[in-house]
Amino acid sequence: MNPTDVKLPDYRTQVPAVAARFQKLKQRPVVLEVERLGRQFAASDGGVITALKDINFQVHRREFLTVIGPSGCGKSTLIRLVAGLDHPTSGRMLLDGQEVRGPGPDRGMVFQGYTLFPWLTVTENIMFGLKLRGHSESKARREALQWVDLVGLTRCKDQYPVQLSGGMKQRAAIARALANGPRILLMDEPFGALDAQTRAQMQAHLMEIWRNVDVTILFITHDLDEAILLADRILVLKPHPGEVQELIEVPVSRPREVGRFHCPEFLATRQHLDDLIHPPVSVEADPLPIVRLTAVGDDVE
Numbered sequence: 001m002n003p004t005d006v007k008l009p010d011y012r013t014q015v016p017a018v019a020a021r022f023q024k025l026k027q028r029p030v031v032l033e034v035e036r037l038g039r040q041f042a043a044s045d046g047g048v049i050t051a052l053k054d055i056n057f058q059v060h061r062r063e064f065l066t067v068i069g070p071s072g073c074g075k076s077t078l079i080r081l082v083a084g085l086d087h088p089t090s091g092r093m094l095l096d097g098q099e100v101r102g103p104g105p106d107r108g109m110v111f112q113g114y115t116l117f118p119w120l121t122v123t124e125n126i127m128f129g130l131k132l133r134g135h136s137e138s139k140a141r142r143e144a145l146q147w148v149d150l151v152g153l154t155r156c157k158d159q160y161p162v163q164l165s166g167g168m169k170q171r172a173a174i175a176r177a178l179a180n181g182p183r184i185l186l187m188d189e190p191f192g193a194l195d196a197q198t199r200a201q202m203q204a205h206l207m208e209i210w211r212n213v214d215v216t217i218l219f220i221t222h223d224l225d226e227a228i229l230l231a232d233r234i235l236v237l238k239p240h241p242g243e244v245q246e247l248i249e250v251p252v253s254r255p256r257e258v259g260r261f262h263c264p265e266f267l268a269t270r271q272h273l274d275d276l277i278h279p280p281v282s283v284e285a286d287p288l289p290i291v292r293l294t295a296v297g298d299d300v301e
């Protein structure tokens, strides 16, 4: 049967177990509060680019929030602001009630580009932050090895980043970020450079890690399936200016597996996200310039 023939539920409909989960989630303390956040940049033509405008949302303790939206809607700008790598032009962010004014150990970061120190082994990479925080060599090693184990890298603990696959590097990067005990893990397209199979494995790994560690996650992705699979809620941004379009409670129950992708709640959410992010394009209204380089008779259609 064609999946489009199936009558899908409304993506806002929640079975009782899911509704109860959200009720509990909203009672947990707020870890990150974003209030009327705005960021403008100077454009090269002398104008102003409003990358983010009046962004408001909260992330609760141990919540998994994914952020999605078309290219240029301000996803990376948002995560850079929360990381303290950039400053807002309006509004503010509170982490555990304290205003964010710069980078800090309360925020761990994992980006798409592998950011491990190439001259250190997996274990030494994880030990780095622990030693900076004052742990002795032996205590840092003991703790780092626990993280190595948690992310399933025990067999590679003495290898250098160049000897690891992309997925292994990202697992090491996650372990290194978590070892510093952040309140929130900020992940900007962390699996964007991985092949589909490794990506699926990493998604499963991350859900397992998140189940076992007391950490809140803010996760940026371009991938609609990934956004739904991982999230409690999805923040959908729209571009020019970057604004919140919708904050969606994912109606798919947990635990989730890649194989549960095609349950009706998942498909309903997928369809709604698709409608929000990929509205129909009118080719007539905005024709592409056609450059003909082929000879007459070479048409492929």
Ligand SMILES: Nc1ncnc2c1ncn2[C@@H]1O[C@H](COP(=O)(O)OP(=O)(O)OP(=O)(O)O)[C@@H](O)[C@H]1O
Pocket (backbone or CB within 6 Å): 041, 042, 043, 049, 050, 051, 069, 070, 071, 072, 073, 074, 075, 076, 077, 078, 242
């Ligand atoms: N340093 C900067 N100077 C000028 N404009 C910027 C700067 N950083 C971002 N912008 C602009 O702000 C807007 C949002 O950019 P941002 O990179 O946050 O979007 P994004 O949603 O992460 O995009 P993508 O999905 O393509 O990575 C874009 O129009 C971008 O050109």
